[in-house]
Each structure stands twice: as C-alpha cells, then as structure tokens.
Amino acid sequence: MAGVLPPTLPPPPSLLTFSDHTSYSRPLNSSSFSIFTARNRFLFRCLAKKKISFADQILDYIEGGPKLRRWYGAPELLPKDGSAVDDEDEDKDSDEIRDAVLVTDGDSEIGQMVILSLIVKRTRVKALVKDKRAALEAFGTYVESMAGDTRDKPFLKRALRGVRTIICPNEGFLSNAGSLKGVQHVILLSQLSVYKGAGGIQALMRGNAVNKAEKEESTLVASGIPYTIIRAGLLQNTPGGNQGFSFKEGSAAKGTLGKEDAAFICVEAIDSVPQGGFSFEVVNGEEKVSDWKEYLLGLMDKAGQKPQ
Structure with a gap:
C-alpha cells in the first residue's frame, strides 16, 4: 500500500534492500544498512572492501557512512579540510532555482x-x-553540509541559497536564525x-524546554512563511512502519511516536x-x-487552510 511505512525486518547478512519508500535497520555486526519498501524491491550485494576499525564500525552503525557511498557510488576521497566543495561564490545569482531542502x-x-529519506527520494539536500x-x-x-553560526548573516545567506523548504527536526534554529528570505515552506x-x-518533577525539569519550544513556534508563525508544525508525541527509538497513526487533538501530550515515523512524516509534508x-x-x-499528500491536505482543510 503506497504511503505506508513497511515494517523493519531483520536483514540477511551483506544485503541491501531499497526502493521509493523508506525504513531503517542498523545491525552492528552486518555491513548492510537496510532500506525497505512495499513494492519494487531490489537486492544489492554490499561487500566491504577492507577491514575497518571498531571505531569506524560504530560510526557506520550510527551514521551509515561508507555504506551509503557504496550504494550510490559516491567518491570516498575526503579533502583534508573536511569540505566537499569550495564555499559558494558570494556573488552567485540570487535568482537561481530553489529546489533544495535544508535540514537543520x-x-x-x-x-x-530525515536526510536519508530525502536522499532516497533523489531530493537535493543541504544540511546544517x-x-x-x-x-x-x-x-x-549527496548532501551539501554546512557548519557555521546561523546568526551570522553571510553564513545564513549561503546556507539558504537555492533552498525551497526547511525541515527543522528539533527546536532551536528558527528562534536564533535571522531572515529566511526566499524560503517557501x-x-x-x-x-x-x-x-x-509533563507533570510533577518532569514539569519542573522541562520548564526551559517549554519556553524554547513556544518561542520556536511563535517565531515561525510570525515569520510570514508558509509553515507546517508537526506536534508529535514523545519520540521513541522504535522501528518505523510497525504501527498506524492517530491525529486526534490532545493525543501528542500523552502518546508516543517512533523517530523513523516522525522523520518520514516530515519528508511527506514537503509537497x-x-x-x-x-x-x-x-x-x-x-x-x-495510504496517501499522505491527500491526508495532509485533509488536515489542512480542517485547520481552515488552503494549499498553494
């Protein structure tokens, strides 16, 4: 069924499965990082060319490192300064096509x-x-990574060049960044x-978090940029695709949501x-x-909003 996250299954050793719908599995003792789909499934043999250190194995487990390059054929050469390309020309035409998604x-x-989901969808990705x-x-x-202070206008301008949509998987970016001119969503x-x-001691401990999250949302609403705020339940490290969803008002305060499901919904909201x-x-x-675009448009209509 299109649009529904499939369950994460234990992969056979050294096999990679992927297509146009994503979920993740990261076994420590396997040289594979599995992406599962509901249809059009393909199998690729993913073999390690050389032994890597235990530290590198841990990094691969966390980040999918060299495995991702083997899938897509990206070069493995790493410049000494850690940069993929030279900094963009400050005088680059400001009227360039905005087709990138920036992940903060x-x-x-x-x-x-979120980044991995975007890569599989063949989206141009920039990341802070x-x-x-x-x-x-x-x-x-496959990702244009940028490191810097978003309060610095020249850096923020470079980061936003060519960006159509921003996905903020955590709070903190919007309330500290400057102008987001040109961003469409x-x-x-x-x-x-x-x-x-939260109640009791947790309420006291999360007091600052409440203020930070409220500031983030209010900053976004006041920006004048079309926005989608996904108020998720408590995020948990559970495999995506094993459960359905509930969109009832008040559910986020007491319910939970798998991180993989949350990332998937963020990407589906782009369109x-x-x-x-x-x-x-x-x-x-x-x-x-079954159809996330149609479902999100329905939620939009209930909120009194029309799509662009």
Whole structure:
C-alpha cells in the first residue's frame, strides 16, 4: 500500500534492500544498512572492501557512512579540510532555482533519518551540521553540509541559497536564525505538547524546554512563511512502519511516536504547502494512511487552510 511505512525486518547478512519508500535497520555486526519498501524491491550485494576499525564500525552503525557511498557510488576521497566543495561564490545569482531542502540539526539522530529519506527520494539536500567532516563521511557528496553560526548573516545567506523548504527536526534554529528570505515552506517537528503535558518533577525539569519550544513556534508563525508544525508525541527509538497513526487533538501530550515515523512524516509534508500555516498532532495509533499528500491536505482543510 503506497504511503505506508513497511515494517523493519531483520536483514540477511551483506544485503541491501531499497526502493521509493523508506525504513531503517542498523545491525552492528552486518555491513548492510537496510532500506525497505512495499513494492519494487531490489537486492544489492554490499561487500566491504577492507577491514575497518571498531571505531569506524560504530560510526557506520550510527551514521551509515561508507555504506551509503557504496550504494550510490559516491567518491570516498575526503579533502583534508573536511569540505566537499569550495564555499559558494558570494556573488552567485540570487535568482537561481530553489529546489533544495535544508535540514537543520543534521547531526542529530532524527536529522540523519530525515536526510536519508530525502536522499532516497533523489531530493537535493543541504544540511546544517556541527562537524562538516563527519557529515561528509556519513553521506558523501549527496548532501551539501554546512557548519557555521546561523546568526551570522553571510553564513545564513549561503546556507539558504537555492533552498525551497526547511525541515527543522528539533527546536532551536528558527528562534536564533535571522531572515529566511526566499524560503517557501518551513516544516517544524515540535515536542511542545509533550513538554506541556509533563507533570510533577518532569514539569519542573522541562520548564526551559517549554519556553524554547513556544518561542520556536511563535517565531515561525510570525515569520510570514508558509509553515507546517508537526506536534508529535514523545519520540521513541522504535522501528518505523510497525504501527498506524492517530491525529486526534490532545493525543501528542500523552502518546508516543517512533523517530523513523516522525522523520518520514516530515519528508511527506514537503509537497503539502499551505497558503498560510497549520499544525497538527500525531502519535502512533491504529489509523493507516495510504496517501499522505491527500491526508495532509485533509488536515489542512480542517485547520481552515488552503494549499498553494
């Protein structure tokens, strides 16, 4: 069924499976990183060319490093300075086509899940990272990784060049960044409902998190840029595709959502751009979604918004 995350299955050793619909499995003792699909499945033999250190194996487990390059044939040469390409020309034409998706906090676990989903969809990807060299090792040349201070106008301008959509898998970017001129859609994965729903000691501990998340959402709403706020339940490290979903109001405060499912929904929201902005809650539940674009347009309509 199109649009439904398939269950993550234990892969056979040294095999890679992938197509146009994504889920992930990362076995420590296997040289494969499995991507599963509901249809058009292909098998590729993925063999290690040489022994790697234990530390490198751990990095591969976390980031999918050299494996991703073997899938797509990206070069394995790494410049000494850790940069994939020279910095973009400051005088580059500002009227260039905006077809890229910028992922903020690309070093984070869920940020990497979003990036991998975008790569499989053959999307042009840019990512804000803390370690540019590590990002290149993880994703090769299929991601334009950038490290810098988003409060710095020249850096932010370079980061946003050619960007159509921004996906924020965590809070923190929007409230600190400057102008997002030219961006046509911002997708924010928010944990505000979870923070507000906490009680007792957790409520005290999450006080700062609530303020940060509220500031992030209010900054986005005030920006004037079309936005989609995905208020997810408590994010958990559960395999994607094993459960359905629930979009009931108030569900995010007490429910949970797998990180893989959350990353998948962020990517699916790219093509559903509202004229203004809207938000919805989502947790894992019983409802199956066969057509995400149609479903998101329905949620948009309920929120009183029309698509572009």
